[in-house]
Amino acid sequence: MANPTLEPGLVVAGHGRHVLVETPDGQRLICHPRGKKSQTVVGDRVLWQATEDEGTIEKVLPRSNLFYRQDEIRTKSFAANLDQVLVLIAAEPEFSESQLSRALIAAEAEKIKPIIALNKSDLTEPFGRAWERMGVYRDMGYSVVPLALKPKLEGIAATELAALMPLLAGKTTLVLGPSGSGKSTFINRLLPGAQVLTQEISTALNSGKHTTTSTSLYWVDAAKTTAVIDSPGFQEFGLNHIEPMHLASLMPDIKAQAGDCKFYNCTHLHEPGCGVLRAIQAEGVRTISANRFKIYGDLFAELSQKRY
Numbered sequence: 001m002a003n004p005t006l007e008p009g010l011v012v013a014g015h016g017r018h019v020l021v022e023t024p025d026g027q028r029l030i031c032h033p034r035g036k037k038s039q040t041v042v043g044d045r046v047l048w049q050a051t052e053d054e055g056t057i058e059k060v061l062p063r064s065n066l067f068y069r070q071d072e073i074r075t076k077s078f079a080a081n082l083d084q085v086l087v088l089i090a091a092e093p094e095f096s097e098s099q100l101s102r103a104l105i106a107a108e109a110e111k112i113k114p115i116i117a118l119n120k121s122d123l124t125e126p127f128g129r130a131w132e133r134m135g136v137y138r139d140m141g142y143s144v145v146p147l148a149l150k151p152k153l154e155g156i157a158a159t160e161l162a163a164l165m166p167l168l169a170g171k172t173t174l175v176l177g178p179s180g181s182g183k184s185t186f187i188n189r190l191l192p193g194a195q196v197l198t199q200e201i202s203t204a205l206n207s208g209k210h211t212t213t214s215t216s217l218y219w220v221d222a223a224k225t226t227a228v229i230d231s232p233g234f235q236e237f238g239l240n241h242i243e244p245m246h247l248a249s250l251m252p253d254i255k256a257q258a259g260d261c262k263f264y265n266c267t268h269l270h271e272p273g274c275g276v277l278r279a280i281q282a283e284g285v286r287t288i289s290a291n292r293f294k295i296y297g298d299l300f301a302e303l304s305q306k307r308y
């Protein structure tokens, strides 16, 4: 039997090694990890033990998934136990297709469903161009949702947000995106009180220091069935944890053509009888865009470098 003094909880915010744990009755308290090694992330289900006024994390329960990126020197975990990842990009600043693809690949690798949201639909011209660029992602089966999150744009904003809500309902969604895409605006549209909450959490976790928490989980509904997790904008999205030979299977457009390659261990870069290269060289309708094939090739090279 489990130790009776261990209480269950959900990690709802994290800053460095200190986390905020929510108990089943809705209380929140600061917890510290026991020992140096235990790493908790937002979304973790844990068992904690009360100390004088705070708590220690005694155990992290098994995760259904962990969404993370990894560069040469370190692993950066975003969150655990996710149902889906909402990749929020915008008409402006222009997003990098390589960064978008990396986020999608990381999600596929953990079998987490990605949804793409393209914000700032009010900026008609750049939005039109961006929407067109998203065509290949729609073709490979991803949901691409238009958004206008800026509060002033009540008309479109309300309709588009309403259209997104059924996709979020009953799920835990990590919101991910480059700086300036509108992540804070999104959280504040969904939860008008979120800014205040973020501030309170920051203050609690940093003992008043002026730094923001890195990641927080917000309940969207009173019944606590729908949650969104925000995360800080990222610059680099390393995928060092992915084997180069596994890459094609995580890119739906490449995967779709990789079935009839002559060699079972085809890298899809130079082999004769390669289905991917055939698709790239085909006249007429392109099933793999030149951009995506370049991203594949660049990533394959990057992931094939000596690992540490």
Ligand SMILES: Nc1nc2c(ncn2[C@@H]2O[C@H](COP(=O)(O)OP(=O)(O)OP(=O)(O)O)[C@@H](O)[C@H]2O)c(=O)[nH]1
Residues within 6 Å of the ligand: 119, 120, 121, 122, 123, 147, 148, 149, 150, 153, 177, 178, 179, 180, 181, 182, 183, 184, 185, 186, 232, 233
């Ligand atoms: N035109 C337009 N601007 C928007 C829209 N949504 C957000 N913005 C603006 O885009 C800018 C960036 O929005 P934020 O919500 O701060 O973006 P963020 O993703 O949280 O950025 P970081 O905090 O840097 O990660 C702000 O000036 C917003 O007002 C939109 O639908 N249309």
Ligand SMILES: [Zn+2]
Residues within 6 Å of the ligand: 258, 261, 262, 266, 267, 268, 269, 271, 273, 274, 275, 276, 277
């Ligand atoms: Zn091939």
